[in-house]
Amino acid sequence: MDVVGSTNGDVGTGGKLPDWVLAPIPGAKKRTVRRHAAPYGVIEKVKLWPSKTGLLHGVRSVKLRGGFVELQTHCGHDIRMRNSRNSRVARHLRNKIYDEPCPRCRIPSWKLEKFESTSFV
Numbered sequence: 001m002d003v004v005g006s007t008n009g010d011v012g013t014g015g016k017l018p019d020w021v022l023a024p025i026p027g028a029k030k031r032t033v034r035r036h037a038a039p040y041g042v043i044e045k046v047k048l049w050p051s052k053t054g055l056l057h058g059v060r061s062v063k064l065r066g067g068f069v070e071l072q073t074h075c076g077h078d079i080r081m082r083n084s085r086n087s088r089v090a091r092h093l094r095n096k097i098y099d100e101p102c103p104r105c106r107i108p109s110w111k112l113e114k115f116e117s118t119s120f121v
């Protein structure tokens with residue numbers, strides 16, 4: 001009689017999963033692809049702010065306070081908005097959505113050209 005297999009208890013470690021299988025993988029669910037920058041960083045760099053009315057304003061000063069962007073345009077607007085990458089401003093900056101530059105801000109053309117050639121990834 002040939003013994004073709006053993007069924008009496010000798011399964012080794014096969015029935016038990018090693019600990020690492022069940023351990024959470026660190027950082028696995030935090031993997032975010034940084035596709036959209038928050039508006040503050042962008043505004044601070046390009047010094048431009050697209051308004052709701054389609055005008056692109058020049059930014060005189062900008063600061064970040066408690067998650068809010070506070071900025072002042074050259075034509076005297078004081079703007080306070082959430083520094084959210086999903087905000088309208090973030091989207092408009094990213095996609096360069098504006099109708100025309102604000103005549104009162106007198107944005108130099110090199111700045112507009114630089115903005116046009118900036119790509120947001």
Ligand SMILES: [Zn+2]
Pocket residue numbers: 056057058073074075076102103104105
């Ligand atoms: Zn303006």
